[in-house]
Amino acid sequence: VRTxxxxxxxxxxxxxxxxxxxxxxxxxxxxxxxxxxxxxTEPVLRVMQIIGLDTIIDCYPSSEQALNAAEQ
Incomplete structure (x- = not known):
């Protein structure tokens, strides 16, 4: 699974x-x-930060950057 x-x-x-x-x-x-x-978006990122989800799932500014980082 790659998403x-x-x-x-x-x-x-x-x-x-x-x-x-x-x-x-x-x-x-x-x-x-x-x-x-x-x-x-800022409101969604804030919720993710509050529960610590941003520390276990990487966040990227764009889909392209997320895909490129995943290929490495």
Missing amino acids: VVDLGGVTFMDSSGLGAIIATYRSAQDSNGWIRIAAP
Whole structure:
């Protein structure tokens, strides 16, 4: 499982969205894959920082940067 989640258009995220990202992260870990977050808006990034999700899932300014970092 290799996933880039582009959050550039997301202005609000609650526990359901966070739960989906965490479930995807766990699934990726189980299959030796990865998940990257691209272009999180300030409100969404703040929520991710509050729960510490930004420390286990890498965040990038754009989808292109997330994809390029993942290829390395």
